[in-house]
Each structure stands twice: as structure tokens, then as C-alpha cells.
Amino acid sequence: MDSRIILGAIIVLALVLAPAVLSPALVNAGIQMLIASLFACAFSLLCGQAGMLSFGHSAFFGVGAFATVHAMNAVGGAGLLPTPFMPLVGAVTGLLVGLVAGWFATKRTGVYFAMITLAIGELLYSLAPHLGGWFGGEAGVSTMRMPAFGLSFGSNVQVYYLTLAWVLLCLGLLYLFTRTPLGRVALGLRENTRRLRFLGYNVHMASVLVFAVSTMFAGVAGALQAINIESANYVLFNLDLSAEVLLNSYIGGVTFFLGPAIGAALMTFFGYVVSDLTTSWLLYKGLLFVAVMLFVPRGIAGLVQTVAASVRRCGFGALAASFVLHGVAAALLACGTVFSVEMLQRIFSQDYLSLARLGGKAWPAISLFGESWRPLAAATWLVPLVLFAIGLLVLREAMRRWRAAIEAATRGSDEANDPAVASGAST
């Protein structure tokens, strides 16, 4: 427990100090990561803890963002509240809209619940462009951050600290919520609503409240986004955002409290870095998601937990070689994938077609990673094949060593425990 608090303190300290060493662009990315983390945690309260998979959570993010933009523009541009308190507008809007939407959505469970939330999200997405007064049509609504309490909020460092403060506050509140009676009932909703009903709980009312708590924090995330980019557009209601929060949460580990935050932060950063490097960045995101779901279905947090448990049992030394081999295998497989994807992307691109037509040659060479590759040469495709082959071999060896270490530790502990088991059985 103590080590967890220390780890948490280190992370918070790092987040506080980060703007001092980061470039403005990275500070911006940091703001996006923080907002995505909060949104993912709000979503996972509903999806991971209460077992209600929402496909339309961007609706509440968007509603929070629009309400905040309007609040910032209110009173002739002076704003309804001082800028640092603006996320409260998102919270209240998210809560109220969530209570109404949740009342309908939680009448059903499982797939039907998911479909209703999807419908609510799509409804807003298709209505918003037509409601010019509220959502500003296709252009959206823009605003300006007003100075407050001697802070100008002109630089993105100040916005970063505003966002950080709100995200930490909200994550703290979300964590405390899990310790409350209603937070415990949420777990019961996930596990067995029938039993809950026969214990005397009003399942519908409890579901609505958990739903509204989740949408309230989604609204805060939307408000922070509005403050950050000083505008809101109807594309916020797009299914993309609903899907992204879902993918981020599952990649991070939806049933762990901080898993979704980790997943969202990493994936946002991944998007930020990779989208500059390649046009296929969405494909990489998708591949990552599929890989996580296939090989570590409990997400990054689940992987960390499993690895930590293994390290405790076997000791780090016994697993060190396997760790290194896993790393090497992952790097080789990633290189093979990247090479194949980039190569194919270039071959099938419009540019390549034009190049072939202009040059008069059917298959001109492609330059990639500082080399020139002929698309029909066997040597070109041997590169990814060899990478995959070596990668898989290394992976097999890594897994073999892992199993061996675990087995050795199990045998050891069995022998150590044997007398204890025998005496336990005799009493």
C-alpha cells in the first residue's frame, strides 16, 4: 500500500514538473492525454465497474463541451463563471443530460443498453448540425478564455495546470466513489442484477445514478477540451470519439481503476507521435487494439498485475532473461509489421500510381527508411519475413523461459508448503 502511495506521488510530481522540460507542442499533447484519461475513467466507471457498455459516451463529452463554450460566451463574453471554474458547467450539464438519457438507457441491459446509448449518440450527431443556435451548425461555436484571478490563461502551460488540477481532482473523486455504498452497488450491477433486486435494491434507480455520475465526469472532460481548444464542433458527437474511449479503456484495462487512464494517455500519445510519422497511424492503433485483446485481454493494467505477481513469486532475476527476450521479440515483430504496412501503403498509394505512369516503368523502386526497395524483388519481402520468423522464434524461447521460471517457483513453494498443508488438513 505504501509503495503505491509513493508511486502515485512520483507520478503526480512528474506531471506537475513536466511543462518545465517539455516543448509547447508536447505540453499540448499532455493536455490531450490528461483529458482523454479523465474521459476514459468516467467511461470505465460505467463500463468496467457497473458492467454497462455504452457506445455513445461522446454525447456527454460533447454536451459538456458545448455547454462550457456557451457559458464562456455568456454575459457578453465575460463568462458565467471565472475560467478555472468553467468545468463545473460541463459537470452539471453532463449530470443532467445523463440523468435523462440514463433513465431511458438503463431500462434495458446488455446489447440493448449499448444500442440505446449508440442511438442517443447518433441522434445528437445528426441533430447538432441543424441546430445552429445551440451547436453553431457545421462551423461550431468558438470562444475565448478570459483572464481570472490574475492568470491570463493565454499560454498553454496555464491551461495544462488548469487541466491537470481538474483531472486529478476528478480522478480522486471517482476513486472515492468506488468506496461508497453506491460505488459498491455498481459492482453488484455488473455481477448480478437479479440478486441485487432480491436484496431489496432498486436496480433501475441505482443504474441511472451510476450512469449520471459517469456522464458528469465525461462532461467535465468535455469542458476541459472546450477550454483547451476554445471551441466546440458537432463532430465531438461523432461515433469516433465514443469508439476511441472504449478502445482506450480496454487497452488500459477496463476493470482496473487507473487502467483506462493509462490506456488513454498512452494511446493519445501514440496517436500524437505516430500521426506525424505515417498516414497509416489509425491502422497501427487498430492493430495494437487487436493485439492487446488477443494476447492480454485484461489490458495493460492486467499485464502489469500479472507480471508483478510473477516477479513477486519468482524474483526478478529468474525472469530477467525472459523480459529481455520478450522485448526483443516485440521489437522484431513490430519492425516486421511496420515494414510490411509502410511498403504496402506506398505500393497502393495514388502517388505511386502516378510515379509509375510518369516514369513509364511498371514497378519503380520505393524509397523507405533511407533505402531503395524494388517491390517485385524477393529480397524486399524477405526483410519482413525474416523479421517475423526470428521474432516468433525469440518469442517462443521467451515464453518457454517464463513458464520454466514459474514452474520452478511453484515446485519450490509446494515443497516449502507441504508440511503446512498436512498439518492444516489434520486439524
Add this chain to the structure above:
Amino acid sequence: MNAQSALSLRGVRKSFGSIDIINGVDLDLVPGERHALIGPNGAGKSTLFHLISGQLGLSAGEVFLGNQKISGLPPDRVNHLGLARSFQITNVFPGLSVFENLRLAVMRQHGLQYVFWQSIARRTQVTRETRELLERLRLANRASTLASELSYSEQRSLEIGMALASRPQVVLLDEPMAGMSREETDYAVDLIRDITRGKTLFIVEHDMDVVFGLSDRISVLVYGRIVATGTPDEIRSNPVVKEAYLGEETA
């Protein structure tokens, strides 16, 4: 209706389409008695429990808990008025710890349904009652085990314990011993006798040793009708019962 009854059924009927499952059941449970409901398979015993506990709606008739009419109320209201039930198929929170399972059951009695402004750990009374219940169920050493990882009979104990956590006046147990070994059954009978003391117990059970050993009175349900109600001795010697039910087994 009888003012002294803990639970009272008046002309209860249930049909699914054109098929009548329950054909007019009248029954009064005396406060504090242990009453068993027996009958051949398909007689409608579980259906009757579903009707009383609010899981199914009645086609006709009324059910009273004390003086309070409970027919037509949803399960959570019925539970809140003082009637709890266990299920034939274990129905717990599989992914939560044993402690958490029982705490959820205890919590509701303290009016903690929608509370989100206070930590559950600060309600020491809830924690204490949960620990007491763990002790009585003899599950104290399994408190942090996931319910899904318990042995079958432990799960059955948990199931019964969750029904009792709400401090009901009337408890419905639906085949609590189903699938248990001889020793587990003896143990469970002890447990039920112990923790239902002072409450009215209505139990469906197929194990006749349990039924005749545990109950004060027995009712026999055949084809949706109660053909006899009486003490174990009366039931044993009742010719209608012998013919309709016991006869099949002793023959």
C-alpha cells in the same frame, strides 16, 4: 385473512397461456414455524416461490406478509417489507469477494442504497454485521475469496446467508441442499436451524430426511394444488399424500 399469519396466500393462481401451473393455493404460515413445501417434480413449488417473492406476477389471488399485501409489488419492495429468498440455482455475485457479497446484502438494511457522499468503510455497523454473518455462516476464513472460487456447498451457505442478511421475518429457501453430499447436508441443516431461529421459514426441499427432521409443518403441492398440510406425523400417515407423492417413492 388470518391476523396471526406471518405469510398468507389467498386463492393464488398462475397460468402460462392456457396451462394452469398454480390452481388456487390457500396457505397460512404461523409466525416462527419452519414450514416445508414438498411435492413431485413439476408440481409448481419454485413457481409458487417466484409468485410470493415478486419475481412473477399472479394471475389471480392475493399474498399477504403479516397485514401487508405484497402481491403485485416488485421484488425489491417485497424484500424491503421483510421477505427474503434464496435460489435453487446459486445466485450470488461471482466476481466479488465473499465479504463484498455479504456486505451488499447487509448494506441495504441500513438504508445505504444511493449513498455516494460517504465511504462504506466508515459505516462500522455494516462491517461488524457482515463479520458476524461471516462467522455464523462459518465462512470467516474465506472472506476475501471470490464467490466463484468457493466450493459448491460454501456457495450454498453464502446464498442462504445473503437471503438472511436483510433480517427478514419470513425466509424462503428454494432447495438449499440440492446437490450436496450427506455431510454437507447435515451441516447445512444445522446452519439453517441456527440462523433462522425466531424467523418464519418456508422451504422447498427434496431430501425427505431434511424435510421431516427440520419442519414443524409440511404442505404437499400436487399439480398446483395443496392436497394436505400438517405436522410431519400427520403428513406421513395421510393417505392422499401417500398416494399422490410419497407412495411413488416408497413403492
